[in-house]
Amino acid sequence: MTVDTNSTPVILTGDRTTGPLHLGHYVGSLKTRVALQSTHRQFLLLADSQALTDNAHDPAKVQQNVLEVALDYLAVGIDPELTTICLQSHLPALAELTLLYMNFVTVSRLERNPTIKDEIQARGFGRDIPAGFLCYPVAQAADITAFKATVVPVGEDQAPLIEQTNEIVRRINRQVGRDVLMEAKALIPAIGRLPGVDGKSKMSKSQGNAIPLSASPSEISDAVRRMFTDPNHLRASDPGKVEGNVVFTYLDAFDEDRTAVEALKAHYRGGGLGDMAVKRRLDDILQTLVAPIRARRAILARDPGHILTMLRRGTQNARRVTQATLDEVRNALGLFQLNADPDAF
Ligand code: TRP
Numbered sequence: 001m002t003v004d005t006n007s008t009p010v011i012l013t014g015d016r017t018t019g020p021l022h023l024g025h026y027v028g029s030l031k032t033r034v035a036l037q038s039t040h041r042q043f044l045l046l047a048d049s050q051a052l053t054d055n056a057h058d059p060a061k062v063q064q065n066v067l068e069v070a071l072d073y074l075a076v077g078i079d080p081e082l083t084t085i086c087l088q089s090h091l092p093a094l095a096e097l098t099l100l101y102m103n104f105v106t107v108s109r110l111e112r113n114p115t116i117k118d119e120i121q122a123r124g125f126g127r128d129i130p131a132g133f134l135c136y137p138v139a140q141a142a143d144i145t146a147f148k149a150t151v152v153p154v155g156e157d158q159a160p161l162i163e164q165t166n167e168i169v170r171r172i173n174r175q176v177g178r179d180v181l182m183e184a185k186a187l188i189p190a191i192g193r194l195p196g197v198d199g200k201s202k203m204s205k206s207q208g209n210a211i212p213l214s215a216s217p218s219e220i221s222d223a224v225r226r227m228f229t230d231p232n233h234l235r236a237s238d239p240g241k242v243e244g245n246v247v248f249t250y251l252d253a254f255d256e257d258r259t260a261v262e263a264l265k266a267h268y269r270g271g272g273l274g275d276m277a278v279k280r281r282l283d284d285i286l287q288t289l290v291a292p293i294r295a296r297r298a299i300l301a302r303d304p305g306h307i308l309t310m311l312r313r314g315t316q317n318a319r320r321v322t323q324a325t326l327d328e329v330r331n332a333l334g335l336f337q338l339n340a341d342p343d344a345f
Pocket residue numbers: 012013014015016045047050140143144152154158
């Protein structure tokens with residue numbers, strides 16, 4: 001650790017290990033994590049237990065993507081010397097905190113959580129909701145508070161989960177009569193959620209509308225070619241719509257030359273600018289962004305042993321931190337103490 005671990009603010013965030021990460025993750029949170037790792041104490045959680053809450057029928061997928069997501073982290077520039085990468089299922093204190101927190105949240109509050117409501121609908125659970133799925137916001141509250149994180153970089157769909165975390169924190173603090181837990185703030189990027197290349201919903205591997213961080217040059221070009229634009233912009237000479245036009249949404253997210261993008265938008269709106277020209281610009285930008293990530297990923301993937309060692313070290317480090325919080329919470333809640341030495345029990 002090169003940072004002062006006592007006074008630097010703590011970041012905790014994570015990803016379900018259900019598939020390799022994509023450009024939506026990049027603008028949504030990875031970029032922020034890379035930027036903040038030198039000024040914060042940062043923990044990244046490979047959320048395999050949470051992934052299981054809606055993938056219990058396919059544990060192989062959850063298992064295989066642990067190293068894929070770890071590779072994505074390192075490929076975008078997460079530095080394991082600055083950021084602790086750890087595996088959720090190997091941090092038993094998180095499960096124990098979840099169990100304690102469950103007493104401070106009602107089933108109806110969980111059912112009202114807007115993220116959970118949307119996800120239940122999208123997965124077609126109806127009334128057959130796995131209890132683990134309904135309760136994953138409680139587990140996520142355990143994730144965040146176990147590390148004493150105050151900053152949580154996430155996409156905007158996660159905001160209700162942070163809100164629910166803070167509710168649990170307040171209830172527990174009220175119960176124990178002091179601030180044993182800390183509230184956290186969601187750090188949501190201004191760009192909002194990145195739509196899929198089809199213009200429908202958010203970018204997601206399961207929707208088949210994602211560009212993975214490891215995409216090949218031709219995969220990127222294919223995705224840009226089939227990207228949704230303005231269906232009424234039939235000829236280059238026609239005036240076109242920029243709102244809801246995915247190519248422009250992506251330029252807003254990835255093109256750093258704001259002046260050029262605004263000029264392109266004006267030209268497109270006025271007529272005389274074809275989709276092909278705008279797509280060519282976006283293709284160039286995405287190729288330039290992804291090429292170094294893909295190259296680093298390929299080199300790192302040749303040595304899975306190295307990734308595993310890094311992950312073991314990070315998980316061990318996270319075990320100490322989360323166990324210490326569990327001890328504090330258990331004591332604060334007034335549970336029986338078998339031994340004054342916290343290492344003994
Ligand atoms: N729910 C997050 C997602 O779907 C993953 C996650 C698990 C997480 N634990 C977390 C995010 C704690 C932020 C903080 O990607």
